[in-house]
Amino acid sequence: MSLITIRALDVTLSTPLFANLTLSVAAGDRIGLVAANGRGKSTLLKCITGDFEPTTGEIFRARGLTLGHMEQNLPAGLDGLTFREAVLAALSPDQQESESWRADVTLEELEVPEELRDRPLAKLSGGWQRIALIARVRVGEPDVLLLDEPTNHLDLTKIARLEAWLATLPRDMPVVISSHDRAFLDAVxxxxxxxxxxxxxxxxxxxxxxxAALDEMDAAEEKRFEKDMKAAQQLRQQAAKLNNIGINSGSDLLVVKTKQLKERAERIEETAKPAHLERSAGAIRLANRGTHAKVLVTLEDALVETPDGTPLFRTGQKFICQGDRIVLLGPNGAGKTRLVRLLRQAVEAAGANHHGIKATPSLVLGYGDQSLSDLSDSETPHGTIIHRFDVGDQKARSLLAGAGLSIEMQGRPIGLLSGGQKARLGMLVLRLTNPNFYLLDEPTNHLDIEGQEALERELTAREASCLFVSHDRAFVRAVANRFWVIEKRRLIEVEGPEEFFAEAALSA
Known part of the structure; x- marks a missing residue:
């Protein structure tokens, strides 16, 4: 039985997001919504809840159906509440008065530590804020869950915890999930x-x-379209030949035949449907200037500490060599970001031994972190490129357009851009830096699947040397050729990431 029925739904903003969409959501459905950034996933979820009016089409909901909708961002004013207060506030006033236990049950269900429950959301990490949003939609025990990017800002343990929690929900509860996390979508x-x-x-x-089925279907459609266009072209060529013969011979029969061939060609052309061509959100391209050095960075049992001097782990003797694509794995708080900062400082120290880390002097660093902190929110994309690199106005505009930033966006403050637009600007800055060593902290955080796959191709095809931190399992599997894990206050090298992924799931 269908709980939600969508018929011929069409949403057009500045451009069509989707058209003639028909979908039914039934008991037990776990539906993944996939599209590039800004292509309608969040809009569709809002259409389902009734918070957004589609251009055309209808949505029918079963009588009395309740929806739990988790949006991407914290609602205004929520960050001043404690974790528990934020969850409690999702209930009606009557329920808050008589059924406050629901909040505690939900916090237990999502395994929120006691010490976090009375802490203001503003003082919690993005990951725990995301868990709070999930708890807010769950506490009301809705009939259907609508989750918009639920894994954003979550580390592997929290993603595994979310997967496990979704598996414990009643089997007949439908869940609709918008996500760019490929491994998560596969799991749930x-x-x-x-x-x-x-x-x-x-x-x-x-x-x-x-x-895989979609790619196969698109390839078959492309072949059909090419075959149809070839057939139409052949008919037109035959018509042209007959037309010449008919004119020279004065044959009315050949003139009629020519007309029939042209009409057949027109019918084929009218009914032939070209294969879907995904409109790119902006190209991602990297550079690799290369270096003659074989060993790029040497770690001589460097000590990694917290800002207040508390020891986290030692690296042992490690070497980063040309062509290495090293992923740094470890639980949150283990010191991954601290090591990335030490490596950055060592590269910038140009050959000096910095806290037990020494980089070859020929290294040119391409650095990007998950908060895109190297981009100033008050500066414009155009200003960023002009001021940092020796390119003229027209070249800068062309580069930015290629990265998916329109002329209008190029003049806006960076702080007003979406996360995906900022990420593509950050990738353009990396490319223009023309590095020979990349240091990347959660590089896929704001990228859609198209962007993730483009970054994977660039890093592997250009044989770029890099060390990166990522919670994206699909990205790690596609890019890394060496695997470092922070374990028991030591940095160790392992054969692959699967054991770490499995342990993260077990600890959830």
Whole structure:
């Protein structure tokens, strides 16, 4: 039985987001919504809740159906509340008065530590704020869950905890999830909807298998279209030949035949549908200037500490060599970001031994962190490129347009751009820096799947040397060729990431 039925739904803003979308959500459905940034995932969820009016189409909800909608950002005024107060505030006043126990049950269900429950959300990490948003939609025990980017800012342990929690929900409870986390979608969904401006595609499969089926379907459509266009061209060529013969011979029969061939060609051209061409959110390209040095960075049992001097771990003797793509794994708080900062300082020290870390003097660093802190919110994208690099006005505008930033966006303060737009600007800055060593802290945080795959291709195809931190399992598997894990206050090298991923799941 369908709980939510969507018929011929069309949403057009400045451009069409999706058209003629038909979908039913039934008991037991776990649907993954997949599309590039800004292509309608959040809008569709708001259409389902009734918070956004579609251009055309209808949405029917079962009588009495309750929806739990987790949006991407904290609602205004919520950050001043404690974790428990924020969850309690999601209940009606009557429920807050007589059923406050619901908040405590939900916090237990999501395994929120006692010491965090009375802490203001503003003082918690982005990951715990995300868990608070999930708790707020769960506490009301809705019939259907709508989750918008639930894994944003979560580390692997919290992602595993979220996966485990979703598995404990009643099997007949439908869940609709918008996400760019491919491994997460594979773990928790059984249907996948690829939102497109025309002909959105639904598969009764989790993401990776659905993506393979979609690629196969697109390839078949492309072949059909090419075959149809070739057939139409051949008919037109035959018509042209007959037309010449008919004119020279004065044959009325050949003139009629020529007209019939042209009409057949026109019918084929009118009915032929070109394969879907994904409109890019902006190109991601990197550079690799190379270096003659084989060993790029040497770690001589460096001590990694907290800002107040508390020891976290020692690195042992390690070498980062040309062509290495090293992923740094470890639980939150283990010291990953501290090591990344030490490595950055060592590269900038140009050959000096910095706290037991020495970089070859020829190293040119490409650095990016998850908060994109090297970009100033008050500066414009155009100003950023002009001031940092020796490029003219027209070249800067062309580069920014290629990265997906329109002329209008180029003049806006960076602080007004979306996370995806900022990420693509950050990637352009990295490319123009022309480094030979990349140091990346959560580089996929604001990228959609298209952007993640483009970054994977660039790092591997250009044989870029890099060390990166990531909670994105699909990205780690695709890019890394060496694996460092912080374990028991030591930095150790392992054969692959799967044991660490499994342990993160067990500790959830």
């Amino acid at each position: 969904t059984n249907r996948t909807l690829f939102l497109r401006p025309e002909r959105s595609q639904l598969f009764a499969l989790p993401y990776s298998r659905a993506r």
